[in-house]
Amino acid sequence: MTQIQNVTDFSLKYTLESGQSFRWERVDNAYYGVVEGRILKISQEGTTLHVESSTDEDEADFVPYLRHYLDIVRDVPKLLVGVNNDAYMDRAIEKLWGMRILNQELWETIASFILSQNNNVPRIRGIIRRLSERFSERLTLAGYVDYSFPSPDVLATATEDTLLACGTGYRANYLKDTAQAIVSGELSLTSLQQMPYTEAKQELMRRNGIGEKVADCICLFSLGHLAALPIDVWIKRIFETLYLRRRATHREIREFAHTYFGDSVGYAQQYLFHYVHECPNWADAEHLSLTKMKSLL
DNA sequence: TTCCAGGAGAGAG
């Protein structure tokens, strides 16, 4: 058992339950997930995080990694002041105070968001769980069972039928193709991690099955590029309803959002995305009064 | 039964 102390302006719940990771499960007051080939159990008590690991490594060595994974090291409050441009964002930031954007493992993030297309969160979680169970290593922590995420080699050599049996559907070939590109060296994970945002995004989009939205998810949820803006049906809906007040193309939304929210638009996006999921009546008239909105509209 | 889900690709215009 390790403790991480003085964790301010942080919400474990909103960070792990906001749709950016498919690997965390809440049991009572704690979250179980698989990171770097081990099960972690994390719970939050005020500004203290309690951490248990399925490996008996020196857990203190893992703390710096975990602080980075949870994005605790970033001055998020300062960043949120910069994107708090209107009454609506203000409400989202207040409601979801402490939510952070994770810095997740690259290969698992690539695979997960390839699987996410035209799919829903519970099913994505199920597919990832079945792939891990079928193709990777069983882990336990105090009676809790989960599986590490399968490596590119394993998925590159898996038969399509086996992938389909895990529920991947038509995305099976997308997953396998990208796994093979990594194995062959055509796509380098370490190179991706050294590229600036635009370059990394373009490199990702060369893969079959990775379009603009999935590439932006990978850039935002793994590579730490806060300028990335994944536009899914919800983000499109939000910007068309609340901000632009008309039908808009992705390019128009992207242009407006980056001008309006600046270089941390990815963080703003995550607060808006999760806020509308927390508040089903988000589009009600009362919520639409953007009285404090800056004069960009 | 139809619709929807953190979409992408192919084709047509």
Added chain:
DNA sequence: CTCTCTCATGGA
């Protein structure tokens, strides 16, 4: 460039 259609799957 934009629009439309299809893709596999399961829950509502």
